[in-house]
Amino acid sequence: MNFDENEWWVIAGFFLLLSLFLLVPRHFPPVLTFLLLLFNAQLAISVDIILGSSFPFNFYDALDTEKYEFFDFIMDSFNYTLIGYFFMYCYDKWKLRRFLWVFHFLTWIGLSLLLEWISHQLHVYHYHNWHLGYSAVAYFFIFIVYIIYLKIGKLAYQYFRETKSMKN
Numbered sequence: 494m495n496f497d498e499n500e501w502w503v504i505a506g507f508f509l510l511l512s513l514f515l516l517v518p519r520h521f522p523p524v525l526t527f528l529l530l531l532f533n534a535q536l537a538i539s540v541d542i543i544l545g546s547s548f549p550f551n552f553y554d555a556l557d558t559e560k561y562e563f564f565d566f567i568m569d570s571f572n573y574t575l576i577g578y579f580f581m582y583c584y585d586k587w588k589l590r591r592f593l594w595v596f597h598f599l600t601w602i603g604l605s606l607l608l609e610w611i612s613h614q615l616h617v618y619h620y621h622n623w624h625l626g627y628s629a630v631a632y633f634f635i636f637i638v639y640i641i642y643l644k645i646g647k648l649a650y651q652y653f654r655e656t657k658s659m660k661n
Contacts (some may be wrong), residue, residue: 495557497557497616498615498616499556499557499564499612499615499616499617500556500564502611502612502615502617503556503564503567503568503572503617504567506568506572506608507567507571507572510571510572510575510576510579511571511575513575513579514575514578514579517579517582520582520585520586521582521585522650524650525646525647525650526578528646529577529578529581529642529643529646530574530575530578532642532646533573533574533575533577533578533639534569534570534571534573534574536577536635536638536639537568537569537570537573537574537577538569538570540631540635541555541565541568541569542561544623544631546561551621552620552621552622552623552627553618553619553620553621553623554618554619554621555568555617555618555619556616556617568617576605576608577635577639580601580636580639581639581640581643583597584597584640584643585643585647598636601632601636602629602632602633602636605628605632606625606628606629606632609625609628610625
């Protein structure tokens with residue numbers, strides 16, 4: 494393993510995102526925050542394995558080897574997880590509707606594409622029959638899934654909170 498710009502990019506992203514996570518005011522209850530982060534990590538790891546492994550597809554390799562390595566784990570488990578969390582955080586905190594929702598959605602897709610483009614320039618990603626246009630479509634669906642999971646998670650949390658208060 495070479496320790497070069499791609500690992501530094503992952504480390505810088507990790508510390509920046511973690512710092513933001515620790516600095517922003519809490520918006521979701523702790524249990525919901527945990528579930529959102531857990532879901533985001535699982536989604537990131539699943540998408541990375543499906544698209545970046547040799548089976549069923551191999552559209553890209555990440556970092557220095559074709560194998561899943563420690564910095565892949567950092568990207569999937571923390572960096573992508575926190576980016577998804579901030580997307581949901583902003584969406585829910587600002588109660589975005591209509592045009593602002595579309596603007597928010599497209600802005601996050603654009604930001605994700607920019608970060609991926611920078612990552613590609615720093616040799617984090619090595620594409621095989623893949624390009625940013627495909628990523629735009631993938632981010633579109635991923636952000637839709639984030640919103641659906643957020644809505645389901647909030648409803649479930651509210652239901653269990655109300656059920657618990659009725660028992661007391």
